[in-house]
Amino acid sequence: MTTPRVGCAVDSEGRITFALAAGPGHELLLRLRPKKGQPEETLHVLDLDPVGEGRTQAVLGPDPVLAEGRWDVYLLDGSERTRLRPGPRDLRALIDGHLRERRGPLAVRVPYVTEDGYLAVRTWLRPAHAEVGRVDVSGGTLKITARLHGASLPDGAEVLLRPRQGEATVRSLRPLVAEDSRSFSFTVADETLDPGIWDLFVRPAPGAPMIRVARLLDDVADRKRVFVYPGATAGKIVVRPYYTVDNDLSLEVKQAG
The missing domain is CATH 2.60.40 (Immunoglobulin-like)
Known part of the structure; x- marks a missing residue:
């Protein structure tokens, strides 16, 4: 049949x-x-x-x-x-x-x-979503642009790099926020990140819930094998952005060489 x-x-x-x-x-x-x-x-x-x-x-x-x-x-x-x-x-x-x-x-x-x-x-x-735009890898730096949906970014917003496992400290980055209070960008150039997987979030204001950084708003259901990026070498580590099975953006950190 x-x-x-x-x-x-x-x-x-x-x-x-x-x-x-x-x-x-x-x-x-x-x-x-x-x-x-x-x-x-x-x-x-x-x-x-x-x-x-x-x-x-x-x-x-x-x-x-x-x-x-x-x-x-x-x-x-x-x-x-x-x-x-x-x-x-x-x-x-x-x-x-x-x-x-x-x-x-x-x-x-x-x-x-x-x-x-x-x-x-x-x-x-x-509840809210940070949609990834461009992911640029240049030398030892990684620049990511995104736009927030369902919330805005007043003064005090931060991007958080949270280790998926282990006891490494959550890292905080100050995003560059556009005049519309929704579009933003941030740069990762930290030579001290521990090896492992780091998940990316944006927190609109102190104490506000964290919003996962992801790419969801198009026709691609599974990005992991479609969008593959090179790594940025920062000192003794290589930081490679990648999409998870849920289309969330994360960072894979490995020792260089």
Whole structure:
């Protein structure tokens, strides 16, 4: 039996329209992929409406907001479910998503093809977000530009480098903030960072919650293997920026040579 395929199109408001050939009584199921060893808990079912010539469609509107994670897509026939292969995907509305102003909480959805060839939807849900723009590596310095969505940067804002493991001290950098109080940049040129992984955050004001620095607002669901940067050599260490599996920006620090 041929596995059915489902096409999808995304608009600028985040609405996703799914289209496939299906008979009466079928529904579309989105399943939040559970963590390894954990039970399945979160499902979202969409009605499939006929649109003529044996075709049906289901619309996932901006509401409800989906939990952050990866949602697998199935055709539901009563209690039977069939995981769906991807058809055409129209993601043009997402390409320039980083250019549009966003309010918090920020909800992002990107349909993508899994490594084993099925359709899934990657989602992010964050109170506020710092969207990475340029990442420039030059000699011993690393310069990163970003823009804040869902918050602003008054006086006292800081960028934080937090070690993922170990007991190294969190490092604080003073960002250069633009007149709009949202766009900012910062430079990493610290020769004393301990080897390991350092995660990047921005704190808008003293005592405010930390906001993860990431790149979410376009059509790339998994950046880690697509955007690969060289390292900046600072003294006896090499600092290489990279995107995590969640598209967050982090730094890998190693001994030079």
